[in-house]
Every structure is written in structure tokens, then in C-alpha cells.
Amino acid sequence: MRARRLLLPQVCFLLAAAGASGHSGKASEGTVTFRRFQRDQWQQRSQTRAERDVTPRDRSFIACQLSLSESERKVLDVNTHETAFHGDDGSTFTLSWIGDGTGVILVLSTVTVTSGFSYDRRSSRLYRSGDYGKTFHDISSVINNSFIKQDFGIITGPGNSHQVILMVDVPVSKQNGGIILTSVNAGVSFKEVHLPFHPSQPISFHFLNANYLVAVGTDRALWLSIDFGDNWSKVHEGVHSYMWGPGITLFLSSSPKETADADWRGELLLSRSQDLGKTFITIARRIFSFGYIGGFLFTSVMEKLGEPRVIYVSSDQGDSFNRAQLPSATREQFFSILDGDEDMIFIHVDDPGDTNFGTIYTSDDRGVVYSKSLERHLFGAERKSDFTNITSLRGVYLTNVLEEDGRIRTVISFDRGGEWRLLNKPDNTECGPNPKNCNLHIHGQYSQAKNLAPMLPLSDPSAVGIIIAHGSLGDSITSVPSDVYVSSDGGYTWTRTLRGPHHYAILDSGGLLVAVQAHVDRLISTVKFSTDEGQCWKTYNFTEQPIFFAGLASEPGAKTMNISIWGYRTEENFKTTWVTITIDFERLLTRECAEEDYEEWLAHSDTGTDSETRGCILGYRETFKRLKKLSVCKNGRNYVVSREQSPCLCTREDYLCDYGYYRHENTSECVEQLDFRDQALDICLDGEEDEIITSGYRKIPSDRCEGGFSPPRRLTTLNKHCGKFKQDHLGLETIIVLLLVCLATVAVMTVAIFFIVKKLFCIQRTPEYHFSALQLQDEGEEGITVGTLRVINGNGTGYHGDSDEVPFQTYSNTHINQLYLFMFCHINFLHGMHKEKNQMHDSLLNEKTLKTLSRTFSLIILFSFRNSLNKQGPI
Numbered sequence: 001m002r003a004r005r006l007l008l009p010q011v012c013f014l015l016a017a018a019g020a021s022g023h024s025g026k027a028s029e030g031t032v033t034f035r036r037f038q039r040d041q042w043q044q045r046s047q048t049r050a051e052r053d054v055t056p057r058d059r060s061f062i063a064c065q066l067s068l069s070e071s072e073r074k075v076l077d078v079n080t081h082e083t084a085f086h087g088d089d090g091s092t093f094t095l096s097w098i099g100d101g102t103g104v105i106l107v108l109s110t111v112t113v114t115s116g117f118s119y120d121r122r123s124s125r126l127y128r129s130g131d132y133g134k135t136f137h138d139i140s141s142v143i144n145n146s147f148i149k150q151d152f153g154i155i156t157g158p159g160n161s162h163q164v165i166l167m168v169d170v171p172v173s174k175q176n177g178g179i180i181l182t183s184v185n186a187g188v189s190f191k192e193v194h195l196p197f198h199p200s201q202p203i204s205f206h207f208l209n210a211n212y213l214v215a216v217g218t219d220r221a222l223w224l225s226i227d228f229g230d231n232w233s234k235v236h237e238g239v240h241s242y243m244w245g246p247g248i249t250l251f252l253s254s255s256p257k258e259t260a261d262a263d264w265r266g267e268l269l270l271s272r273s274q275d276l277g278k279t280f281i282t283i284a285r286r287i288f289s290f291g292y293i294g295g296f297l298f299t300s301v302m303e304k305l306g307e308p309r310v311i312y313v314s315s316d317q318g319d320s321f322n323r324a325q326l327p328s329a330t331r332e333q334f335f336s337i338l339d340g341d342e343d344m345i346f347i348h349v350d351d352p353g354d355t356n357f358g359t360i361y362t363s364d365d366r367g368v369v370y371s372k373s374l375e376r377h378l379f380g381a382e383r384k385s386d387f388t389n390i391t392s393l394r395g396v397y398l399t400n401v402l403e404e405d406g407r408i409r410t411v412i413s414f415d416r417g418g419e420w421r422l423l424n425k426p427d428n429t430e431c432g433p434n435p436k437n438c439n440l441h442i443h444g445q446y447s448q449a450k451n452l453a454p455m456l457p458l459s460d461p462s463a464v465g466i467i468i469a470h471g472s473l474g475d476s477i478t479s480v481p482s483d484v485y486v487s488s489d490g491g492y493t494w495t496r497t498l499r500g501p502h503h504y505a506i507l508d509s510g511g512l513l514v515a516v517q518a519h520v521d522r523l524i525s526t527v528k529f530s531t532d533e534g535q536c537w538k539t540y541n542f543t544e545q546p547i548f549f550a551g552l553a554s555e556p557g558a559k560t561m562n563i564s565i566w567g568y569r570t571e572e573n574f575k576t577t578w579v580t581i582t583i584d585f586e587r588l589l590t591r592e593c594a595e596e597d598y599e600e601w602l603a604h605s606d607t608g609t610d611s612e613t614r615g616c617i618l619g620y621r622e623t624f625k626r627l628k629k630l631s632v633c634k635n636g637r638n639y640v641v642s643r644e645q646s647p648c649l650c651t652r653e654d655y656l657c658d659y660g661y662y663r664h665e666n667t668s669e670c671v672e673q674l675d676f677r678d679q680a681l682d683i684c685l686d687g688e689e690d691e692i693i694t695s696g697y698r699k700i701p702s703d704r705c706e707g708g709f710s711p712p713r714r715l716t717t718l719n720k721h722c723g724k725f726k727q728d729h730l731g732l733e734t735i736i737v738l739l740l741v742c743l744a745t746v747a748v749m750t751v752a753i754f755f756i757v758k759k760l761f762c763i764q765r766t767p768e769y770h771f772s773a774l775q776l777q778d779e780g781e782e783g784i785t786v787g788t789l790r791v792i793n794g795n796g797t798g799y800h801g802d803s804d805e806v807p808f809q810t811y812s813n814t815h816i817n818q819l820y821l822f823m824f825c826h827i828n829f830l831h832g833m834h835k836e837k838n839q840m841h842d843s844l845l846n847e848k849t850l851k852t853l854s855r856t857f858s859l860i861i862l863f864s865f866r867n868s869l870n871k872q873g874p875i
Helices: 039-053 070-078 445-449 732-759 813-839 847-872
Strands: 031-035 080-085 092-098 104-110 125-129 154-156 164-168 179-183 191-194 213-216 222-225 233-236 239-244 250-254 268-273 281-293 296-301 310-314 335-340 345-350 357-363 370-378 397-402 408-413 439-442 467-474 483-487 495-498 502-507 512-517 526-530 537-541 547-553 562-570 576-584 598-602 620-627 642-647 655-657 661-663 670-672 682-685 688-694 697-699 706-708 713-721 774-776 787-789
Touching: 031 547, 070 080, 070 537, 092 154, 213 239, 239 281, 250 281, 281 335, 296 335, 335 357, 345 370, 357 397, 370 408, 370 655, 397 439, 408 439, 467 502, 502 547, 502 562, 512 547, 655 661
Parallel strands: none
Antiparallel strands: 031 092, 080 576, 092 104, 104 125, 154 164, 164 179, 179 191, 213 222, 222 233, 239 250, 250 268, 268 281, 281 296, 296 310, 335 345, 345 357, 357 370, 370 397, 397 408, 439 467, 467 483, 483 495, 502 512, 512 526, 526 537, 547 562, 562 576, 598 620, 620 642, 655 697, 661 670, 682 688, 688 713, 774 787
16 A cells, blocks of 8 residues: 655655655755665675676767876875774764855764664764865764764754754653754854753754754654754644744644544644744644645645545645645545746646556646646656756756556656657667667666666756766666766757766866766776766776775765765774765866856757747746856856846747646647536636636746737636635634624514514414424534534433423424524534634633623523513413
8 A cells, every 4th residue: 555645845745855754844955974885785786786787788888088187187186185084983974064165064973773772882973074075073072972863963054054953862761851962153062952852853944044943852742942942942732744934934734632643534733823833823624734835835635534635725825725626636645746936836646556657737826727747657666756857957857757568768848847758869879779769768766766876867057958867778768777978958968978877976067077986896996077068088096095985975056176985995804994085176177267168058949940939948048158068167166157038929838738638749739638528617716616718728837928829718707606625713703793693683583483472372382393403514624514413301311303291391393493593693603702712813802701702692592582481481
């Protein structure tokens, strides 16, 4: 059975980049962990590689190699720095960069703890570098030799913050609370802080203010600090997941009191705080999970018991929700937010059964109306998706699809999911006996989980157009060892650049590429680098004592020119010593790039057949100034991408297929889906039913084209109320109106009954005992019956309509109906006041006032009913 959860940043909704973790964010991109492989792991990987090497592959390819001059070698020798961590037998090394451009790296060494290991004798080592990893100093003394958690031991502050948190591994059974070590000076010194709880997840920094911290404890309570951890307050209980929203908004899902497995049954409450946890209001009920991305708040809801889940979305932080026009999902299925911003959301809806695929939908700018973008999208049993945002060029995404015959093929979109196509074959490759079915296919997370590729596709906004990735040629992805391919134009064309799997990095905003061959079972001593976007490579021998390779590390952001190679050596007596070698290429590329080193480049220049449409994507062209491939110089840390934009005429490519339509194969034409043909396309927005009048096209969100192709589309309100998912909340005005209506109704009924009975005073009536049980339905609980109101007599026993017993005075049916009216008004009034008391904040009504109103209303009802009976008497 598939996992019953919904990820995102990390997040209760599944996110393609990371599994659901229940907190607001994933591990920082500035943190990486290296591990030592044991001998049995080496043998297993070597055997797997040997099995794969049996598959035939193209042996004709030879990478372009340039010789390294003697002067270049000498410069690199002087600027290569090796550090050996003698006496450290840690099984994992975790690196974290502190700040941007500071050069500070903290390295945490931990030992994998086996079952039954004594906590009292464990310790961690902490190292610090202030020069981008050229030298390291053991600063374990500043943490009092504490044992730091291995999974999320180092947590760094946002942006250029110098704030760091170390999570001490404290046994829950031995302490009343956990311990953290905090630093405000990039790890120069630490302060020990005792927590009133034991964290069960990483502590989450606010994305703008590093002093605001949030964490969930093992008691499932949410704790908040506004002074960087010095003081903590419990702000909510029963928390399942939480996320930071805009500003200081905080969202969380929680279980109602004394409710077990609320997440499994879809009975969680979604709450929001806009004052740093001082007050929370419930904005949604009966949810399974939620996610917040790109300004959209998503909830997974079961509208009726036993039915599949549906998605509701809010674009106003939970003040109102609308149902997303997406297929529902059973417990065995899931929704996954793949990517999103303030304009559009990519969401994957899993197909029924263990199919390992689903459908990608793209939203409108409200996140409500969705169009089918890609079918049979691969989403493996390992919860891995290959969906990748190519950040080096606007509008480009690539992913893999699972064909009906089991083949996995790569497709790419250059217009934010409007159209998908296969990748072109690289020009410098041969495809064997069947060249007609030969395309490039990229290895993503699915391949990485299968040990087919050591790294995912890599791109960076500062390196315009550059993508470096592992791929294979043919009609689908194969188990042949992957080679390295580079694209310089955002994925339109590719070049095979290195044979075999490698670890790679983009440095100096794309002016420098670095690669190390991926071997876990053999020693390495060389690194490759390219200054022409991977066309040719030079090889440098960085050490005389080869190492077992663990990984590459460079400062996030592709601005640096320093690269660190991490590994280990086996010493005498089988002891292992960790080693890092840092190479500074800035001394090799000393010349600053000048104006003549750059050229103008029209992005997406492969699109369009004439001058009017050439380079037009999402309604406008972009012309960049970027480094010429043959220019050997450095962009530098202060390099800023230069671009010019101009609008384009609208074409079909500027439109997505509207709700109920799909794009015909190999064309840009949108045709109506068979199951929607001759049906009205109605959607529910803000409680009103709207009809979509469309010719099948909907403009891509954020598209800025002007004029040209303009298909008709409009929403017509049908003046019909429809279901609207909202919080179970009655306002103060509603209570006042309800009170006045009930009082007026009671008064009118009393007067009417008085005159009717007076007129018919002498007419005897036959007793009637046919009672109608009231069904009270909570306004916020759509379609859910709360229960029936059982009618009882004076001694508390059930009174049946066919009974002949009359234990007390028997009154007419009018009396009974009047009693029901009084009870109905009273119950609704008390129910509304009770909910308002629990939901309201910043209201003039307090608990004492509500009790006074309730008692007053009760006395009015009893007095009116008694007065009516005294005047009329029994019949």
C-alpha cells in the first residue's frame, strides 16, 4: 500500500525535492554530508556496476582533453591546500557554509551509533574554517565535547546571518528537556541553552528574521522563541505539521483534543497565527494535511465520510477557500506540489494503484482551475520524482515519463508545462543500429536511487543557459553507465562531454566547470576543469597520496572559485583518516573579464520560424550578455547577469489548454476531452457557481504577450450557491442577528397562539403524539450530520408517538411545535455563542458577557412558554 501522506518546503504535501518532514523547511542548501563506505558496500556497488557494464555502449566517444601547461600546474600546486583530520574516526562529515561570501565553513564529525551504545561515552568533533576550506581548526572544546545529532545537528540562519544552532543529542529518558548550542558569530563561540522540551524535528528559522525560531517537541507541542532560543513558550498542542507563511504568519495542523489518528481519518484542524503564536484561529477543519507555496495555501480534505480526498486552495492565507478543479485521490494515492510561485503551481496527482506514475496539472493565477499538462509522469515507489526546474533559463522544466511498455523517457518543456517534447540527440554522438528512435534521456532522482547516476541535473541562475547532467542515449533510459552531458542553451541542444559518472560543480557563474570521476571502490588523485562550458577539459593531479572519494563541496550560489574534494585514506592498522583538498582557481584565472569577453545571446532562439516569434517564450524575448566560450577570464563574485526584455505577439504557444481540454499530440491545438464533451464547465469560486465559456485556451500565468492570437474566454456567474470550504466560525454580527430573529419569532408565535386558542377555547382537540426529531447541522461541517435531537418526557424516558400513556398534562401539537421552536432557537444560539467564544479574538464579547446573554435568553424563553400555557391552559 502506498504511503498515506500528502510533502513540500517540505511540508505535509509531498514535495518532489524532499519528502514530507512535518516542519517548515528542508535542510539548508548550504549543508552537505559525506559518508565513508564500508567494504561490503564497496563490493555491492562494484558488483552492481559489473552487472551494468555487460550492456553494450558506445565506445567511439572520446572526450576533448587539453594538456595542462607547466606554469598552470605550478600555480595550482601553490593554491592547493590539503588537510588531514588525524585521529578522527567519524563515519560522517557534515559541512555547513555560514553566511554568503564569508568563507566560513563548520564541519561536524559524528560516529554512527550502533544499538546498545552507551550515551555517556559519545562525543562529536567540530572543525571551523574561515578561508573557504583551505585550513581547518578543531574547536570541539567550545561545545564541551557534546555529542551533536547526526541527522540534523547543524542548523544555519537564513541569508547572510552568522547565527548557528547545534542540536545536542540528549536521551529523552534522562533529561526534562533538550539542549542546543547557539552562536551569533559564525561559530567562533557557542552558548549552551537548556530547552523546556525535547525537539523531535529540526528547529526552523524564520526566513527573514533569524531570531524567530519554531520547533515541535516529542510531546507534539509547538514551541516558539523570538530571542534566538534564549526563551521558549508553548504556543499550541497536538501539532502534526507547521509552516511559516508571509511575514510572521504561522500555519499549523493539529489534532482535536482526545482524538487519535486524526491525520489518518482526515480530522485535523488547520490554524493560523499572525502575531507570532500569541493567538490562533481555526481556518479549516477536517483536513488531512496542508502545504504553503508561492502564496497559495493548500489543504487535502475528505468532503464526505468514505469519499476520496480533494484539494482546497486559498490565495488569501486562509480567509477563504475554493475547491481546486483536480481529480480526487483515495487513501492509496497522493498529491505532490512539484514547483510553484505567485503565478502558477505544478501539482502531481497520483494514478490509482501501484502504478508509479500520475498526471501533472498546472494552475491558473488563483491556484483553482487546473489544466492537464503531462500524463504518465514518473513518480517511483521510493517517492522520487525527476521533475526539475532548470533555473538557468526562464520557463524550462524537465522530467521523466513511464511509458506503457515500461520504458522511462525524458521530456522537456520550455513554456512552463504548456508543451512537452523529447530531448534532441547530441551532435557529437552516435546512436547505434536504430537512429530513428535515438534521444537523450536524463537521469534524475529515480536513477540516483538505483545507483545509475551519482548526481542530479545541475543549473544556476547566474550561469545563463548552462545545464550539466548525466544521461544515456537511445529510445529510453538504460542501465548502461551514464555519461556527462552539457547544454549551453537551456536544454535545446546537448553535448556529450565526459565518459562515465562524475561529480560536478558550476563555479564563477558558469565560467568554470569542475568534475571528479565517481569511484567509491578505487583511489583517485585527479580533478578535471573546463573554461569553455565543457567543450574541452584539463586534468590536474591534486595529490601524491590518492584518496577514496566521498564528494565535492563548494559554496552555494556558483559565485566562488574554490572547490573542495573530500575523501579518506586507510592508514596502518586499518585506521581511516578523513582528508580534504581545496583548490583555489582564482589564482589561475587572474584576468578580469572585459566587455569584449561577452557576447549578446538571444534565449530560446531555437523557437519560432520567423523574426516575429523567434526567441518568444511566455510572451517576451530576453537577450543576455554572457561570457564567450573561448574567453579565459573570471566573472568574479560581483558579476550580475545582464539582460534586455521586449514583448511579443500572442500565439497559441502563449496559452495552456483550458479546463476540460488537452493539447493534441505534436500540435499546439487544444481539443475537448471526451468526458467533458457537450457538458457545461462549471466551477465554484467564493461560494458562487461560475460557468466557463471557453474555446479551449487559457493564457499561461505570467505570460506577457500583446495582441495577436486572442481566443475568447470568460467566467459567467450563474447566481447559484455552491459548496465552499471555510472555517467553522460565526461572527459577532451573526450571533446578534440570530438572537433578534429568535426573540421576534418567539414574540410573534406567543401572540398568535394566544388569539387562536382564545377563539377556539371551547373546542376540544384529540391529543396528537407525532413528533419530528430535529437534525442539527453545523454550518461549518458541510454535509455532515451532527446528530438527532431526541425528544424526552418529564422523567427522562424516550417518548414514542404511538404510546397511549400520558404521564403528565397533554398539550396540543401547537404547544409542542412552540416548544421545539424555543428549543431550536436556544440550542442554535448557545451553539453559536460557544463557537464564537472559542474562535474569536480581539472581540468585545468575553466569557462573562456570553454567559449573561445565554441566561437572559433562557429566561425569556421559559417565561414566554409558561405565560402562553397559563393563558391557554391544557386542552
